[in-house]
Amino acid sequence: MNNCTERLYNGIIKENPTFVLMLGMCPTLATTTSAINGLSMGLTTTVVLAASNALISCLRNIIPNKVRIPGYIVVIASLVTIVQLLLKAYLPAVDSALGLYIPLIVVNCIILGRAESYASKNGVLPSLFDGIGMGLGFTFGLTCIGIVREILGSGSIFNFRFWPQNFDTIAIFVMAPGAFFVLACLTALQNKFKMPSATNVTGPQMACGGNCASCQGSSCAANKGLFEAERAAAKAEKARKAKEAAAAKKAAAQAAAAKAVTEKKED
């Protein structure tokens, strides 16, 4: 079960589809005009993602490798159709708010990406949890963007208007350009505060701080020293490991030899 919780953490935080992997940008930009829209889009995608991951994982040994992409698409498209009909029947408000973007879940690259990179290589239970984790991460990202856009563009949160009725709101934030601004700013914040994610890896600190705008061309010597030191350290580490491995091998050989000697003696 540890594997499953790791999958959830991976999907929501470490490889968050919106802020880290930057996948599924079309629904991210188009459907986040309000928090409720973002949330419902995210949850709809989660359902499809979890079910498609589980199904494809079940079928991974049956689908021939050469036609796997059409196979995955058929599975995903069937699931999307089911979800769309269910939404039409039980949540018509969500269906009309999201409109075209529900059938477009078929071509959402998160779903195909997870099928290709995870579900087709792993067991059913981890794949299911991978789908749920990725879906919840997507929902989290979409809801965050939706909340910010709704506050700035409509002066409300979850359709509760807190801004006085006759005051202006910044209309650009409910339009497409606003989605780009909000996505960029939230991703920048995520990077700035070094959230634990796949892109925030620790490396050598460059002398210029990686700031190319203020580059005077003079920090490169210092950078070179830093990188060389790092490379030397890596080399030393490798050499130490090789030495250890060699020593272990030697010890094992000696032990084997000693064993052979004792066995011989016993004979």
Added chain:
Amino acid sequence: MSDLLNVSSSPHVRSKDTTAGIMRDVCIALIPAAAFGVYNFGLRALITILVCVASCVLTEYLYEKGMKKKITIGDYSAVVTGMILAMNLPASVPVWLPIIGGVFAILIVKQLFGGLGQNFMNPALAGRCFLMISFAGRMTNFAVQKGSALMNGAMGIDGFSGATPLALVENTEAGKAAVTVAESGVDILQMFIGTTAGTIGETSVIALLIGAVYMLYKKVISPVIPCVYIVTTLVFVALFGGHIATGDLLPFLAAQLCGGGLVFGAFFMATDYVTSPITPKGQIVFGICLGLFTGIFRSFGPSAEGVSYAIILCNLLVPLIEKVTMPVPFGREGEKNGK
């Protein structure tokens, strides 16, 4: 020894121009138009200009302070951005609106892309377009209330209300022939002097030309981009504006030239060093592109004005234009692509 034989890499000849000096000249060149705007629209125009400049400079200072970068407010570039932004706003806007525009122009468009010299489009124009999309009603409200402008009484000028002259000239109803300039009730002389409705800085062509002549004299700008831009626009609207049939082509062209932000945009915004091509051929191509887009937006677009969108659109084309028009180095003329 070192004075006699100085070994260094190029450039060896340096101009004495500084960023601060050039930006100060642009500020001086903007003063006639700003002064006329204050005279024309009253104290509110002055407040708008001051708020714009203050918010731009303060945003730049706070961002650079917060990010521990070199403080560059001394080079006047933020002042120029603030002034140009204010010139693009109607005098009737509330005080908070220029603040949002200034913060957006400096923070998002200029500083987040790396500061002066790195911005991919004109910050002031991007700020104006941001406000235009966000607060369309307030940005196209050119009515100045008579009581609100304290200086109006003393100056003997009544307040203006209603549409800009350009909107009147272009006011074509569907299925009808174009309105002639005479029918639209627009006075070309008034448009030239600038006592009409519009944004703070764009109305007075004569004040803008004084500033432009100053910049040309100081060699801050070259006349290539503005001239090509204006000529292309006029040719386009002459061909497609529908006024050849009505027989008042010349007054129509004069109204197109003096109306809206064409002169202001051509001399003060299209010539921005950062967002215009540096290659000589590229500047001509840039001017033609600007003129074509302005003509298209003015003749076929829903709004009467098209200068600001044309300029920021062409700002995005600048890297491509420079790539295509890169001059061939001396001595490599015969080789393919000059390489």
